[in-house]
Amino acid sequence: MHIVYPAVVAALLFSIGVYGVLARRNTILVLMSVELMLNAVNLNLVAFDVWLGDRLHSGQVLTLFVIVIAAAEVGVGLAIVLALFRNRKTVDIDHLRDLAEPADDPTPEDETRSAAPHAHVPADAVPALAGVAPLRSPSRSAGTSSAPDASTPVGRGEGQPAEDDSSTPEGQSDEDASSTSEGPSAEDGRHVRRGGGS
Amino acid sequence: MTEAVPSYLSPTGQEIVFLLLGAVAVGSALLVVTTKQLVHAALWLVVAFGALAGCYLVLTAEFVAWVQVLIYVGAVIVLLLFGIMLTRAPVGRSTDLDSGNRVAAAVVALATAGVLVTVVIDGFRTAYAPLTPGAGAASELGASIFSTWVLPFEALSVLLLAALIGAIVLSRTDIRGGASDPADASGVPPPADPVDDPSRTGTSGGSPPDQTGGH
Numbered sequence: 001m002h003i004v005y006p007a008v009v010a011a012l013l014f015s016i017g018v019y020g021v022l023a024r025r026n027t028i029l030v031l032m033s034v035e036l037m038l039n040a041v042n043l044n045l046v047a048f049d050v051w052l053g054d055r056l057h058s059g060q061v062l063t064l065f066v067i068v069i070a071a072a073e074v075g076v077g078l079a080i081v082l083a084l085f086r087n088r089k090t091v092d093i094d095h096l097r098d099l100a101e102p103a104d105d106p107t108p109e110d111e112t113r114s115a116a117p118h119a120h121v122p123a124d125a126v127p128a129l130a131g132v133a134p135l136r137s138p139s140r141s142a143g144t145s146s147a148p149d150a151s152t153p154v155g156r157g158e159g160q161p162a163e164d165d166s167s168t169p170e171g172q173s174d175e176d177a178s179s180t181s182e183g184p185s186a187e188d189g190r191h192v193r194r195g196g197g198s
Numbered sequence: 199m200t201e202a203v204p205s206y207l208s209p210t211g212q213e214i215v216f217l218l219l220g221a222v223a224v225g226s227a228l229l230v231v232t233t234k235q236l237v238h239a240a241l242w243l244v245v246a247f248g249a250l251a252g253c254y255l256v257l258t259a260e261f262v263a264w265v266q267v268l269i270y271v272g273a274v275i276v277l278l279l280f281g282i283m284l285t286r287a288p289v290g291r292s293t294d295l296d297s298g299n300r301v302a303a304a305v306v307a308l309a310t311a312g313v314l315v316t317v318v319i320d321g322f323r324t325a326y327a328p329l330t331p332g333a334g335a336a337s338e339l340g341a342s343i344f345s346t347w348v349l350p351f352e353a354l355s356v357l358l359l360a361a362l363i364g365a366i367v368l369s370r371t372d373i374r375g376g377a378s379d380p381a382d383a384s385g386v387p388p389p390a391d392p393v394d395d396p397s398r399t400g401t402s403g404g405s406p407p408d409q410t411g412g413h
Contacts, residue, residue, distance in 0.1 A: 001208065001210075001212055001213055001216065001256075001257065001326070001327055001328075001329050002213065002325070002326055003316065003322045003325035003326065003327055004218070004319055004322050004325065005213060005216055005217060005220065006216070006253065006257065007318040007322055008220075008224065008315055008318055009220035009224060009253070010309060010317065011225075011314035011318055012224045012311060012315070013223065013224060013227055013246075014310070014314065015308070015310045015311035015314065016224065016228055016230075016231055016250060016307065016309045017227070017231075018303075018306060018307045018310050019231055019303050019304060019307035020231035021229065022298045022299065022302070022303030022306060022307070023231065023296055023297060023299065023303035023304070024231065024295060024296060025294060025295055025296060025297040026236065026287065026295055026296065027229075028236070028278060028282055028285065028287070029230075029236065029239055029295060030280050031278065031281075032230055032239060032240065032243050032278060033230070033231060034281050035229065035243065035270070035274065036227050036231075036243075036246065039246070039247065039250050039270075042250075042262075042266075043254075044252060045254060046253075046254055046257050046259045046262055046334075047257060047327075047333075049259070050257050050259070050327050050329065050333070050334075051325055051327040053327075055213075056342055056346050056347075057333075057334070057339055058231075058340040058347075059339060059340055060259050060261070060262050060334055060339055061339065061346075061347050063259070063262050063310045063342055064261075064262065064265055064339070064343070065350060065354055067265055067266065067269050067270070068269075068354055068357075068358065069263075069271075069354070069357070070274070071269055071273060071274055072357060072358055072361035073361075074274050074277055074278065075277065075361055075362070075365045076361050076364050076365050076368070077282070078277055078278070078281040079283055079364070079365040079366075079368035079369045080368060081281055081285065082281065082285065082368075082369055083368050083369065085284070085285045085286075086371070088351060091285050091287075093292075093297065094297050094298070125291075158392075176269070
């Protein structure tokens with residue numbers, strides 16, 4: 001077997017995956033294209049493992065590892081996509097522009113107010129982004145759910161306390177970290193107790 | 199490895215089979231990224247993965263081929279189909295699956311393909327590997343994994359556990375922020391339950407038409 005054949009097939013598959021990642025709009029199609037790219041890498045690994053005749057089979061073992069990691073990636077990626085769909089009612093990548101650069105320069109008032117690392121959050125008071133601001137409202141209302149009308153740009157502009165914006169994501173991350181670290185330990189404890197009892 | 203390279207003009211049966219399977223894989227991958235129907239993309243991905251499993255089989259990597267069939271065709275595709283169904287994607291023909299930068303994406307992909315194919319052909323023109331069956335059997339790979347690659351294997355099991363817990367935490371909707379959250383003390387309510395979000399976006403006025411009216 002000429003090694004050129006699998007290498008060329010893998011190169012073509014990788015290019016097709018690149019096209020899919022760049023050109024597709026649906027997030028699940030982007031995930032499929034990422035899978036295509038991973039499979040191209042797998043084909044290369046297997047072919048070069050056969051070519052080099054590795055006694056440890058590093059290429060094929062690494063292929064198995066890549067397959068497992070791809071499965072984990074798809075699982076977590078789809079969970080993120082579903083959470084996104086619950087919050088935004090869309091999975092189109094073109095509409096998820098929360099982290100885009102604002103069109104205008106931020107006003108000096110914004111710069112002075114937000115010494116926190118979340119400096120981009122108050123930037124939706126810029127009128128050029130008024131069309132984008134409603135897209136932001138679910139996450140905004142997820143942070144400050146006490147006042148539903150706080151998601152309008154007018155309400156955002158007049159000096160809402162910036163420390164709320166900066167403290168809310170940290171609180172979320174703390175909560176996530178604690179919940180993920182509590183999960184396995186509680187499960188383990190339960191299993192150990194059950195195993196000892198029986 | 200590189201001595202006595204057979205001619206390209208007289209391909210063996212294995213090479214012919216591999217090239218046919220590779221053509222099937224590349225063609226169905228092209229259909230995955232160009233089809234207008236979302237479910238068809240997932241089904242063409244099944245064909246592509248199956249053809250790649252056949253390629254592995256021709257390359258004497260039997261165990262990898264069966265793992266490919268089991269995990270990719272069996273699990274990943276089902277997961278992707280679940281994702282398609284749960285996001286209530288349009289099952290029929292839809293026109294907005296491609297974003298506006300198709301031309302730029304095609305240019306980038308063609309440039310990538312050109313560079314990669316040129317370099318690969320130039321670099322591995324004389325590489326030849328005789329295929330000896332049995333090198334990728336389950337016994338050989340198992341012995342290799344559990345003797346040499348034990349530590350990455352165990353690390354991978356921990357990664358799978360982390361991915362499992364992460365997916366569960368991300369997709370459950372009834373996990374609330376604890377009352378011991380420091381944000382609670384400063385008057386900020388805990389992060390909202392995602393179940394409540396549709397009703398809240400309904401009350402916050404005007405945001406759902408903007409979200410769905412964009413496409």
